[in-house]
Amino acid sequence: MWIKARKLFTFSTGKIPKGKQDMSRIKVELKKQDVDKIREICKSFDNQPGELINVLHKTQHTFGYLPAEIQEVVARELNVPVAKVYGVVTFYSFFSMIPKGKHPISICTGTACYVRGAENVLAEFRKILKIEVGETTADGKFSINCLRCVGACGLAPVVMVGEKTYGRVSPEMVKDIINEYEE
Amino acid sequence: MEMVKLTIDNKQVEVPRGTTIYKAARQVGIEIPVLCYMDLKDLNIEHKPGGCRVCVVEVEGRRNLAPSCSTEISEGMIVKTHSIRVLNARRTVMELILSDHPKECLICAKSGNCDLQNMAIKMGIREIHDQDIAEMSTYRTDFSPAIIRDMNKCIMCRRCETMCNDFQTVGALSAINRGFMSVVAPAFEMDLEDSVCTYCGQCVAVCPTGALTEVDNTHRLVRDLSNPAKTVIVQTAPAVRAALGEMFELPAGTLVTGKMVSALRTLGFKYVFDTDFSADLTIMEEGTQMLDRLTRHLNGDKSVRLPILTSCCPGWVNFFESQFIDMLDIPSTARSPQQMFGSIAKTYFADKIKVKREDLIVVSIMPCLAKKYECTRDEFKVDGNPDVDYSVSTRELAHLIKQANIDFHSLPDEEFDLPMGESSGAGVIFGATGGVIEAAVRTAYELFTSKKLEKVDFQELRGMDGIRKATIDFDGLSVKIGIAHGLGNARKLLEDIRSGKSSYHAIEIMACPGGCIGGGGQPLHHGNFDILKKRMAALYREDNLKPIRKSHENPYIIKLYEEFLGKPLSEKSHKLLHTHYVDKSKKIIYI
Numbered sequence: 050m051w052i053k054a055r056k057l058f059t060f061s062t063g064k065i066p067k068g069k070q071d072m073s074r075i076k077v078e079l080k081k082q083d084v085d086k087i088r089e090i091c092k093s094f095d096n097q098p099g100e101l102i103n104v105l106h107k108t109q110h111t112f113g114y115l116p117a118e119i120q121e122v123v124a125r126e127l128n129v130p131v132a133k134v135y136g137v138v139t140f141y142s143f144f145s146m147i148p149k150g151k152h153p154i155s156i157c158t159g160t161a162c163y164v165r166g167a168e169n170v171l172a173e174f175r176k177i178l179k180i181e182v183g184e185t186t187a188d189g190k191f192s193i194n195c196l197r198c199v200g201a202c203g204l205a206p207v208v209m210v211g212e213k214t215y216g217r218v219s220p221e222m223v224k225d226i227i228n229e230y231e232e
Numbered sequence: 233m234e235m236v237k238l239t240i241d242n243k244q245v246e247v248p249r250g251t252t253i254y255k256a257a258r259q260v261g262i263e264i265p266v267l268c269y270m271d272l273k274d275l276n277i278e279h280k281p282g283g284c285r286v287c288v289v290e291v292e293g294r295r296n297l298a299p300s301c302s303t304e305i306s307e308g309m310i311v312k313t314h315s316i317r318v319l320n321a322r323r324t325v326m327e328l329i330l331s332d333h334p335k336e337c338l339i340c341a342k343s344g345n346c347d348l349q350n351m352a353i354k355m356g357i358r359e360i361h362d363q364d365i366a367e368m369s370t371y372r373t374d375f376s377p378a379i380i381r382d383m384n385k386c387i388m389c390r391r392c393e394t395m396c397n398d399f400q401t402v403g404a405l406s407a408i409n410r411g412f413m414s415v416v417a418p419a420f421e422m423d424l425e426d427s428v429c430t431y432c433g434q435c436v437a438v439c440p441t442g443a444l445t446e447v448d449n450t451h452r453l454v455r456d457l458s459n460p461a462k463t464v465i466v467q468t469a470p471a472v473r474a475a476l477g478e479m480f481e482l483p484a485g486t487l488v489t490g491k492m493v494s495a496l497r498t499l500g501f502k503y504v505f506d507t508d509f510s511a512d513l514t515i516m517e518e519g520t521q522m523l524d525r526l527t528r529h530l531n532g533d534k535s536v537r538l539p540i541l542t543s544c545c546p547g548w549v550n551f552f553e554s555q556f557i558d559m560l561d562i563p564s565t566a567r568s569p570q571q572m573f574g575s576i577a578k579t580y581f582a583d584k585i586k587v588k589r590e591d592l593i594v595v596s597i598m599p600c601l602a603k604k605y606e607c608t609r610d611e612f613k614v615d616g617n618p619d620v621d622y623s624v625s626t627r628e629l630a631h632l633i634k635q636a637n638i639d640f641h642s643l644p645d646e647e648f649d650l651p652m653g654e655s656s657g658a659g660v661i662f663g664a665t666g667g668v669i670e671a672a673v674r675t676a677y678e679l680f681t682s683k684k685l686e687k688v689d690f691q692e693l694r695g696m697d698g699i700r701k702a703t704i705d706f707d708g709l710s711v712k713i714g715i716a717h718g719l720g721n722a723r724k725l726l727e728d729i730r731s732g733k734s735s736y737h738a739i740e741i742m743a744c745p746g747g748c749i750g751g752g753g754q755p756l757h758h759g760n761f762d763i764l765k766k767r768m769a770a771l772y773r774e775d776n777l778k779p780i781r782k783s784h785e786n787p788y789i790i791k792l793y794e795e796f797l798g799k800p801l802s803e804k805s806h807k808l809l810h811t812h813y814v815d816k817s818k819k820i821i822y823i
């Protein structure tokens with residue numbers, strides 16, 4: 050009976066809608082130099098368990114995100130349970146287990162952009178790419194993030210794709226912006 | 233020690249600086265309600281995350297209410313523990329905790345023994361405001377072979393996390409996510425079965441709600457007992473008899489061996505046997521192996537690694553299989569008493585009563601949750617048929633007895649059946665920390681020295697300290713013995729071995745506090761370790777009452793070797809009574 054019940058319940062947490070791929074669970078193969086890099090970061094903090102957050106911070110800065118495999122290495126190096134590392138990663142919204150897309154889209158939702166309709170622009174991106182803020186498309190091409198003020202309020206609402214900045218973006222322009230990056 | 237004076241509910245209190253308001257109040261008989269708080273004095277664990285806020289009190293001059301479990305007292309403090317402001321806040325806190333808690337108390341495994349339920353009763357909560365708009369958690373339920381995690385019932389007290397990380401140092405559980413989404417889970421929210429969990433069950437033992445419960449085999453057992461085609465036999469672990477009485481309002485430490493046997497017979501078991509019998513058998517095998525390694529070591533055999541570690545405790549076995557894989561060759565290869573019993577029952581005994589293996593169902597009554605997992609291991613199956621079919625905890629047995637309308641108190645004292653119900657006092661003390669090694673010493677001494685051991689009680693091996701050491705004189709040879717209970721203590725001994733600092737010849741390890749008497753399947757002790765000490769004393773009492781105190785003098789063990797096994801460590805013994813350990817660290821994704 051347990052076996053049967055088990056099968057029924059073996060989907061992930063309520064967070065991820067059914068049918069949607071959970072980007073944080075994609076297996077990552079770390080190369081030796083990656084592992085060495087993580088070890089180096091841990092060592093720069095004397096492998097102190099108390100430096101876990103700082104280590105994660107620096108590791109995410111290096112790799113862009115914190116997949117399970119990286120957390121395993123950090124856990125072993127600092128001698129803390131990997132459950133604990135995962136606990137910290139999921140507690141702070143700054144840490145992400147989802148890789149950024151090849152073309153990361155940042156939408157400014159600072160005051161100026163917000164009042165000039167950034168929310169509608171964001172909604173259009175979400176609608177077309179079918180992902181939420183903080184997620185990445187299944188093909189790994191695009192990810193959406195919000196940021197607060199890029200210092201170009203005269204161009205509000207502002208959207209950045211990678212290093213390129215787009216000003217006075219309207220929801221109608223969103224499709225064209227995305228198409229620029231579709232091969 | 234600097235003393236501080238304060239007033240709690242108009243009562244003058246004088247306590248040492250550093251005391252919390254909660255503890256100071258207790259000294260003058262004021263019991264402030266607590267929920268997430270847990271005080272395990274004997275383990276030096278005081279869990280006071282101040283998370284649930286049920287224990288808030290009003291402190292004069294302080295703007296907000298203070299959590300009494302984690303607020304230290306100060307000179308001249310004036311505390312009110314039941315002002316209207318406090319009572320209102322406490323009620324709101326309770327309502328908020330209950331708002332997203334499933335209201336299925338009627339069918340919850342923890343019902344009647346639930347701290348949250350008791351608190352709701354105590355506060356007289358009759359309605360929860362805005363319940364209709366309260367969001368409910370929809371976390372999946374995680375079924376492992378021993379423990380069920382139903383995180384919808386989790387109130388984030390994080391007691392389990394403290395037991396798993398600080399006391400056991402297993403590190404399987406941690407609080408994850410934040411706010412409404414937060415739960416306690418293994419890394420990457422994997423199933424418990426895939427994690428480093430050892431199934432020691434200490435999380436279940438401290439869980440205040442039904443969020444962590446054991447896999448319940450009672451229905452399966454009732455079904456099998458009513459099947460005429462099956463012969464159902466039972467074995468009872470030593471620690472059960474010292475704790476079962478508590479489930480029937482008998483004082484802790486009451487020995488109910490006779491009543492338990494009688495109850496099991498009434499329930500319909502064809503044969504009621506004792507795991508103590510196979511504990512004696514374990515000593516024959518483990519003790520002989522210990523002596524064998526010791527003599528080879530003394531003769532200069534460099535291939536022998538010492539110390540030898542006991543292997544009776546499945547939680548401990550899981551622990552070293554996932555965290556100390558470089559030491560898989562040190563523990564004794566002897567199976568646990570539960571598995572030795574199953575293996576002998578389904579060969580030797582099945583032949584005796586002329587019942588086919590498939591028609592014989594071996595059930596074990598255990599103080600333990602890891603035993604539920606142990607009997608499902610592939611090594612303990614023959615053609616897919618397990619040696620022990622399933623294990624039932626002490627708590628489950630009590631529920632079964634109550635379900636069957638058996639008046640436990642009026643039951644007569646009965647004796648175990650023969651041959652597998654006869655045991656020595658050495659088998660009985662397996663249930664307490666230090667007991668296994670004491671039993672082994674009683675036998676090993678006589679085998680090694682060929683002299684009769686006059687004094688069988690080894691007080692130096694007994695007690696409740698987490699790590700104990702003793703040197704036993706084997707007629708001129710000093711045998712150094714280490715004992716640890718609790719996996720955190722075991723880790724310390726293991727790390728010493730790893731770094732070559734260990735000078736022990738033999739070490740006994742039990743995963744739970746106090747040994748099996750404090751197991752995850754025992755009646756809940758709610759942090760009161762006096763109960764554990766009484767259970768322990770009960771086992772030593774039973775040991776004292778036994779006419780035979782040494783395993784190798786058990787006549788039915790002697791007969792078993794004569795008729796069936798040959799001698800300890802024989803080929804047949806190896807096949808039926810020994811095992812091998814597997815590297816489980818690969819379960820972790822680490823590359």
